[in-house]
Amino acid sequence: MGRKLLLEHINVPGINTLEVYRQKGGYAAVEKALKTLTPDEVVEEVKKSGLRGRGGAGFPTGMKWSFLAKPEGVPRYLVCNADESEPGTFKDRYLMTYIPHLLIEGMIAASYALGANTSYIYVRGEMMPQIRILERAIAEAKNAGLLGKNIFGTGYNLELYVQPGGGAYICGEETALLESLEGKRGNPRIKPPFPAIAGLYGCPTVVNNVESIAAVVPIINEGGDEYAKIGIGRSTGTKLISASGNLKKPGVYEIELGVPVEEFIYSDEYCGGIANGKRLKAVVAGGSSVPILPANLILKTINNEARLMSYESLSDGGFATGSMMGSGGFIAFDEDQCIVRNTWNFSRFYHHESCGQCSPCREGTGWMEKVLHRLEYGHGKMSDMDLLVDVSKKIEGNTICPLGDAAAWPVASAIRHFRDEFEWHVTNAAEATSRNYGLANYADPLPKVEKAEA
Amino acid sequence: MKVTIDGITVDVEPGTSILNAARQIGGDIVPPAMCYYSKLEGSGGKCRTCLVKVSKGSEKDPRPMPKLVASCRTTVMDGMEVQNITSPEVIEARKGVVEMLLINHPLDCPVCDQAGECHLQDLGYEHGAAKTRYEFDRRTFEKIDIGDKIQLHMTRCILCYRCVFTADQITNTRLHGILNRGDHSEISTYIQKAVDNDFSGNVIDVCPVGALTDKTFRFKNRVWFTKPVEAHRDCDKCCGKVTLWYKGEDVIRVTGRKDVYGEVEEFICNTCRFDKKKTADWTIEGPRKVSHKSVISANHYETMKPLPVVKTNPLLQEANKEQFERETRL
Numbered sequence: 082m083g084r085k086l087l088l089e090h091i092n093v094p095g096i097n098t099l100e101v102y103r104q105k106g107g108y109a110a111v112e113k114a115l116k117t118l119t120p121d122e123v124v125e126e127v128k129k130s131g132l133r134g135r136g137g138a139g140f141p142t143g144m145k146w147s148f149l150a151k152p153e154g155v156p157r158y159l160v161c162n163a164d165e166s167e168p169g170t171f172k173d174r175y176l177m178t179y180i181p182h183l184l185i186e187g188m189i190a191a192s193y194a195l196g197a198n199t200s201y202i203y204v205r206g207e208m209m210p211q212i213r214i215l216e217r218a219i220a221e222a223k224n225a226g227l228l229g230k231n232i233f234g235t236g237y238n239l240e241l242y243v244q245p246g247g248g249a250y251i252c253g254e255e256t257a258l259l260e261s262l263e264g265k266r267g268n269p270r271i272k273p274p275f276p277a278i279a280g281l282y283g284c285p286t287v288v289n290n291v292e293s294i295a296a297v298v299p300i301i302n303e304g305g306d307e308y309a310k311i312g313i314g315r316s317t318g319t320k321l322i323s324a325s326g327n328l329k330k331p332g333v334y335e336i337e338l339g340v341p342v343e344e345f346i347y348s349d350e351y352c353g354g355i356a357n358g359k360r361l362k363a364v365v366a367g368g369s370s371v372p373i374l375p376a377n378l379i380l381k382t383i384n385n386e387a388r389l390m391s392y393e394s395l396s397d398g399g400f401a402t403g404s405m406m407g408s409g410g411f412i413a414f415d416e417d418q419c420i421v422r423n424t425w426n427f428s429r430f431y432h433h434e435s436c437g438q439c440s441p442c443r444e445g446t447g448w449m450e451k452v453l454h455r456l457e458y459g460h461g462k463m464s465d466m467d468l469l470v471d472v473s474k475k476i477e478g479n480t481i482c483p484l485g486d487a488a489a490w491p492v493a494s495a496i497r498h499f500r501d502e503f504e505w506h507v508t509n510a511a512e513a514t515s516r517n518y519g520l521a522n523y524a525d526p527l528p529k530v531e532k533a534e535a
Numbered sequence: 536m537k538v539t540i541d542g543i544t545v546d547v548e549p550g551t552s553i554l555n556a557a558r559q560i561g562g563d564i565v566p567p568a569m570c571y572y573s574k575l576e577g578s579g580g581k582c583r584t585c586l587v588k589v590s591k592g593s594e595k596d597p598r599p600m601p602k603l604v605a606s607c608r609t610t611v612m613d614g615m616e617v618q619n620i621t622s623p624e625v626i627e628a629r630k631g632v633v634e635m636l637l638i639n640h641p642l643d644c645p646v647c648d649q650a651g652e653c654h655l656q657d658l659g660y661e662h663g664a665a666k667t668r669y670e671f672d673r674r675t676f677e678k679i680d681i682g683d684k685i686q687l688h689m690t691r692c693i694l695c696y697r698c699v700f701t702a703d704q705i706t707n708t709r710l711h712g713i714l715n716r717g718d719h720s721e722i723s724t725y726i727q728k729a730v731d732n733d734f735s736g737n738v739i740d741v742c743p744v745g746a747l748t749d750k751t752f753r754f755k756n757r758v759w760f761t762k763p764v765e766a767h768r769d770c771d772k773c774c775g776k777v778t779l780w781y782k783g784e785d786v787i788r789v790t791g792r793k794d795v796y797g798e799v800e801e802f803i804c805n806t807c808r809f810d811k812k813k814t815a816d817w818t819i820e821g822p823r824k825v826s827h828k829s830v831i832s833a834n835h836y837e838t839m840k841p842l843p844v845v846k847t848n849p850l851l852q853e854a855n856k857e858q859f860e861r862e863t864r865l
Binding site: 249266273434439443445468476481 | 582583608610628635636639668715718
């Protein structure tokens, strides 16, 4: 059994209430931090832990905190990025729904470390249940003196607010999030300056993912060195993985980084194998924006060693043979799934979500989607694959924010690894358009409706 | 601090952008800019035509930057080395940007008022392909009437945001902006309002393409048949320094004076632009000096004067081959 740090008490009845959360040792980390550690010592513990950002980029959290400018007389802000909208990723909302006080405790500890007296949790607008849950938990914490003025009698003050977002994927990008939080259109800012220098309202700001902030709690409880012992290499600690697709047991799992991918897919502790006794065809390992890998490359690295669930192992060999840990959105495809349709679906999403500020992303995402649509619907050409690869290259790395890369990588990797399937769509257009893409086992809801009416 | 662009070193003030450092050198090594406008705060970084490769970050940290950067929004570091026209990667990326920009910009130059003064036309000529690979429907719009002076052709707009920045920063009322997102974005007035204030005409000058046109000039002439003349008048609203565009004896258009990069030197008011169309209204200063790049300069091209370093560096000679050939031809 892998060690659980974030979801240890997830099954305890009432863990979403302050009372039960404190019975299980909740808010001990904040008390320890505020009473026994200086803010710099908290930052040092996070640095020692080797925690890497859990939102997708994997940048060392402690290092990010240490970049924060500390000018005199200027407020500093901590913003929690709870916009979670990467297709295939649903771990943050799970954490917020079932154990909201863990996030709030992490927010207090992190805010103290950064010297922030006002912090925000920016939640995607559609996630209204989670917003309500967080608001209730904040009210509970405030009534108990854990938020507001003079927390634990230490003289430290913190106001914590929940802010619903506009419901655009791009608002998960940290600078677009800050724009949105300031009440403006959620367009990414051009960097530099980075938020650590000029973030929310032009003040030094740190933006961290929900899981990264929640992980601060066990880091303070156990110490950074102990936390760093979990995991493998530079991938330390535990990670929440949202597993979906054709798996026997999809869901949110907390793994110790370094678990073999094969074990994660096939062991009963995690996903239990591929549903309906099918074979694994491909995996998107870190949310829809990362390159897709065929079964052979997701199970073995370029050196023919077992691939592990870690930042380094998943990116092994670059994008030709590897992928990324990303946000931990693990999507498995069985042998019946159509990669062309899936790629078109992803591409459709990125086209829809492009903010439209910079030319390659604005025009290129739509172009790719239209070519993929034509391939999917039996009007494609053999030259379309080269065209798609070229257009994706023209977008990748040339845009203001990483949405361009996110749109380009799935398309380029799908063609790299599944070109045969794309070509089959061109040569067998009629057959390709008549397939039902694995929906055969799902009951058609229409007869039930008719029956009910009768 | 020193920065080297395509092998040419220049001393610049701290905080200068790569683009402006290149502009201090001049010539072909200056990256093109469709959305950056030095007079508009916060502009730039969007069109991605000015992407360059930073092959050496600085003296302190000589590592190259991992991606191409927007030269208009990246400040120089001491000892930085930048490649513009000497980097095949940059040229390839720029070709890609031009192709993307031309997806939703019609090649209707024969009927466009901006023809001959269009930055995208120049960019397309320098980096564009003979044929597009885009085979789908282009987006089209009805022409939007945004007042009695300005016509908006949204079909031609490349969403550079310059006019939005102008409206924000130069005029005292902002009546238009960006609606929608992604490739559905469009410049529009909110609920079809008119753009009407003393400085609204400047949005026409900053538009790099023919999306915003002057209703008092539209379809009256082709720009290369006109004669630009510098003039000024005492104006209580603006500097009063303009360029008059003559057709025969008649002033058919008035614009702000533009520099070599197509940016107006000072913004002018609507009275000067739209209401003063008689020679008697102005004090004439003399003919306007026209850039060799402009079609208006037909028959009086400036002679190319390459910097000594260009003459001695084979790499730069190759990069400036086209200019050298043009000089020989002339």
